[in-house]
Amino acid sequence: MPRPLAPHGTANRWRTGCGCDECYGAHLDDLFLWRRKKADLRFPAPIRNEVLRLIRQGYRPVEAARRVGIHVQTVYARSRIDPAWQGRLDGALMAGRRPDVPHGTPTGYRHFWCVCPECRAAHHKPKE
Ligand SMILES: [Zn+2]
Ligand SMILES: [Zn+2]
Structure with a gap:
């Protein structure tokens, strides 16, 4: 007797070759958790x-x-x-950024290496 298949919507069923949405979704969740676990270890x-x-x-x-x-x-x-x-x-x-840097300008990012959200936004803004 072969082992019964795992139910749909599980990563185990996906591993046995089922590609239905539910099984694929379960596989992605599994992958996410695995990546997350690895990231937590690191x-x-x-x-x-x-x-x-x-x-x-x-x-x-x-x-x-x-x-x-x-x-x-x-x-x-x-x-x-x-x-x-x-x-x-x-x-x-934002809490730790230097008060003497002109935040939100390309200068903040380029000359002070400030990576606060405002300086990053200014740095990534497309040039006019
Ligand atoms: Zn399935
Ligand atoms: Zn800044």
Whole structure:
């Protein structure tokens, strides 16, 4: 007797070759959780909080990442799998940004390497 198939809407059923929407959806959820788990291992919550704390104190993300021993790309990449992360990061950037930088201008980004949301927006604005 072959083993009964897993029910539709499960990643196991997708692995047995079913491509229906429900099974494919379950597979994507599975993939997301797996990526999320991997990201959490690479960049665990206590380290995330430490990075945010440092940025709030005025460290640039690249410096904050270096201090906790991770790559700054890891800090930025997290917003792809954790939508709330970008908001927390931006909150910390706004709290810790230098008061003497002209924020929201290309100068802030180019000359002061400020990556607060306003300077990033100014930097990415298409040229007139
Ligand atoms: Zn199915
Ligand atoms: Zn800025």
